[in-house]
Amino acid sequence: MHVIEVLGPGCAKCQYLERVVREVVDGAGVAAEIRHVTDYGEIVSRGVMATPGLVIDGQVVLAGRLPTREQVAAWLGVA
Amino acid sequence: MTAIATRGAHVPVPLALGLAVGAWLAAWFVNLPAASWVAFEVLGLERGSHLGEAVGFFLYDVPKVLLLLTGIVWLVSFLRSFVSPDRVRRVLAGRGTVPGTAAAAGFGVITPFCSCSAVPLFIGFVEAGVPLGTTFAFLVASPMVNEVALVLLWGLFGPGVALAYMAAGLSVAIVAGLVIGRLGMERHVEDYVWSVRATGGIAEIRPTPDERVREAWRSTVEIVRRVWPFVVVGIGVGALIHGFVPTDLVVSLGGRDNPLAVPALVVLGVPLYSNAAGTIPIVEALLGKGLPLGSALAFMMAITALSVPELVILRRVMKPRLIATFVAVVAGGILAVGYGFNLFLS
Numbered sequence: 282m283h284v285i286e287v288l289g290p291g292c293a294k295c296q297y298l299e300r301v302v303r304e305v306v307d308g309a310g311v312a313a314e315i316r317h318v319t320d321y322g323e324i325v326s327r328g329v330m331a332t333p334g335l336v337i338d339g340q341v342v343l344a345g346r347l348p349t350r351e352q353v354a355a356w357l358g359v360a
Numbered sequence: 361m362t363a364i365a366t367r368g369a370h371v372p373v374p375l376a377l378g379l380a381v382g383a384w385l386a387a388w389f390v391n392l393p394a395a396s397w398v399a400f401e402v403l404g405l406e407r408g409s410h411l412g413e414a415v416g417f418f419l420y421d422v423p424k425v426l427l428l429l430t431g432i433v434w435l436v437s438f439l440r441s442f443v444s445p446d447r448v449r450r451v452l453a454g455r456g457t458v459p460g461t462a463a464a465a466g467f468g469v470i471t472p473f474c475s476c477s478a479v480p481l482f483i484g485f486v487e488a489g490v491p492l493g494t495t496f497a498f499l500v501a502s503p504m505v506n507e508v509a510l511v512l513l514w515g516l517f518g519p520g521v522a523l524a525y526m527a528a529g530l531s532v533a534i535v536a537g538l539v540i541g542r543l544g545m546e547r548h549v550e551d552y553v554w555s556v557r558a559t560g561g562i563a564e565i566r567p568t569p570d571e572r573v574r575e576a577w578r579s580t581v582e583i584v585r586r587v588w589p590f591v592v593v594g595i596g597v598g599a600l601i602h603g604f605v606p607t608d609l610v611v612s613l614g615g616r617d618n619p620l621a622v623p624a625l626v627v628l629g630v631p632l633y634s635n636a637a638g639t640i641p642i643v644e645a646l647l648g649k650g651l652p653l654g655s656a657l658a659f660m661m662a663i664t665a666l667s668v669p670e671l672v673i674l675r676r677v678m679k680p681r682l683i684a685t686f687v688a689v690v691a692g693g694i695l696a697v698g699y700g701f702n703l704f705l706s
Contacts, residue, residue, distance in 0.1 A: 322483065331445050332477050345477070
């Protein structure tokens with residue numbers, strides 16, 4: 282069971298990131314809880330200053346960029 | 361460049377990049393002859409007529425501006441991937457007031473900034489101990505002296521105007537930062553900002569060269585997709601001005617002799633937020649009709665630096681007093697630039 286957090290105040294890129302993550306999770310049938318963190322204080326305290334950010338199981342894997350589907354799959358260990 | 365987007369991982373990135381550069385250069389050189397051919401041969405318009413000049417201007421400027429936009433936005437997005445926000449704030453946190461503020465304005469030119477990231481950046485800077493004035497210099501310079509504006513200014517007016525804009529923009533950002541730093545407004549930052557702590561430090565993930573190329577392409581597509589309608593409309597209006605508006609009218613309304621021209625243009629610029637790409641072609645046409653450079657620069661700066669949506673976002677971290685001070689200081693700087701250039705460049 283992975284805990285995936287999409288960090289972003291609700292901008293277009295952040296929504297897109299959440300969609301990509303959901304697609305990968307659904308496509309691979311991974312057990313995961315996806316949360317969207319929109320609180321600015323919380324985003325920065327995770328160590329992300331440029332949105333969108335992606336945190337998987339407490340580890341920041343991405344900040345300020347969009348990943349490819351393959352990257353997301355690799356981070357979730359389903360590549 | 362299209363190859364990267366459509367074929368994804370199948371085409372090697374260096375090859376796709378080479379093809380894209382070739383296609384870009386070919387389009388660039390074919391543009392002027394193609395535009396005149398369409399306007400004067402295919403459509404049979406008369407050279408020197410109002411309509412002919414307007415249509416020719418439009419057909420030449422639309423591809424030119426879109427090409428410039430695509431090429432330079434890509435290049436800047438690529439270079440940008442080498443500058444992380446964390447590196448910037450580490451550099452800025454350890455400086456004295458003046459060098460730190462100047463460096464912050466300089467970083468503002470090259471670093472990523474969408475209004476989306478303004479607040480996390482602000483909190484991150486404060487968290488790292490970057491002084492408030494220095495942070496503001498960054499917040500002012502970042503949207504105002506941005507690559508889209510600079511490139512269009514360079515491409516449409518030449519290096520002189522682009523460099524004048526950059527120098528003036530950096531000066532406004534530095535002075536605004538120094539003034540706000542001097543005013544000691546720390547208590548007008550929302551209280552929660554001071555208590556945010558990045559527990560695990562700020563993440564730094566180094567992308568691979570391929571990722572840099574791809575990510576740059578992706579932001580280029582996103583930016584160009586967002587601004588191209590404004591560019592086309594802007595050039596359309598510019599073309600009408602170019603063909604039909606009499607020079608005397610522009611000179612009498614926007615010229616040096618009308619002292620209200622600069623503030624009026626600044627006020628007009630605020631609601632045009634994010635349409636810098638669409639406004640520059642209009643400004644180009646107006647400059648050609650005798651609008652003084654200072655008025656034009658002030659107008660451009662108001663468009664890029666002062667925007668209601670950005671202020672609404674900044675409200676999340678700043679109390680109203682600080683926002684009002686920010687607007688007043690920046691607007692003052694822009695007015696000074698407008699009057700200054702009009703006065704000394706006559």
